[in-house]
Amino acid sequence: MAIRVIVAGATGWTGSAVAKAVLAAEDLMLAGAVARSSAGRDIGEALGGAPAGVAVVATVEEALRAGADVLVDYTAPQAVKANALTAISAGVAVVVGTSGLSADDYAEIDKAARANNVGVFAAGNYSITATLMTKFALMAARYVADVEVIDYASGGKPDTPSGTARELAERLSTLRKPATSKPVSELGGVRETRGGAIGAVQVHSLRLPGYVLSCEAQFGAPGERLLIRHDAGSDAAPYVAGTLLAVRRVRDEVGLRRGLDLLFD
């Protein structure tokens, strides 16, 4: 039987690519589409194609009324947590694409998922090459103590750091050896220029026209540096396959799992 999928943010840059892929996949069924400004329209037509027989609704609560197995969220940082908790409390598994959630937010989502016997999957970045960046950086962190993360995005990105950088810093923190640089708290001058700490890793976010989203882990050792970097282009296609992989696997476990690499191996 096809997996019934609701896409929240179905008219957006990423959500529209995911919704089209769900409509095209034989083992998936688009059970709902959420977006406020297109509410009432057929999602196929809203995306510039043939009618799909699914009306866009303004909220996840409304979409859940038709029944679903998995909610995919590509909305906005201020909407994603409530959407995820709403789906979880209805017993529906969740794939989180939207960025902006903190470690505390994820702990709350995990607790709710376990209480409701539901699976949740989240990845700061569903692209395969971005996931490889994280994997390679985690490998390097086993051998090199000093690492900082730099996050580049367009000026309009509403959250900082990016979901990609946040997840990378959180995961590097789990392997982090003591840094050799002076502690930020002991520095004179403008301390904010040293970035913000996520776990044990300093993260620096640049917001400039010309970037889509890039993320790099910079490792330093005496006399040398290693740069591991991912650059996203202006097409949402790289996120689709990873998102659908998570949709197909999210109901296999209870509670939250984070990082697309967990599904690679």
Ligand SMILES: NC(=O)C1=CN([C@@H]2O[C@H](COP(=O)(O)OP(=O)(O)OC[C@H]3O[C@@H](n4cnc5c(N)ncnc54)[C@H](OP(=O)(O)O)[C@@H]3O)[C@@H](O)[C@H]2O)C=CC1
């Ligand atoms: N993990 C990953 O690999 C990736 C993560 N992202 C993240 O996904 C998120 C979305 O990015 P992007 O696709 O560029 O965003 P867009 O702004 O292009 O699209 C957002 C979509 O969500 C809808 N939306 C926004 N707010 C709400 C709300 N409160 N309730 C219901 N629907 C809402 C919008 O429609 P309307 O305004 O009409 O409601 C629109 O359909 C961002 O946080 C981004 O960082 C993006 C790409 C990859």
Ligand SMILES: O=C(O)C1=N[C@H](C(=O)O)C[C@H](O)C1
């Ligand atoms: O806001 C975006 O555009 C993107 N955000 C994601 C993030 O916050 O890491 C990743 C994606 O490359 C695009």
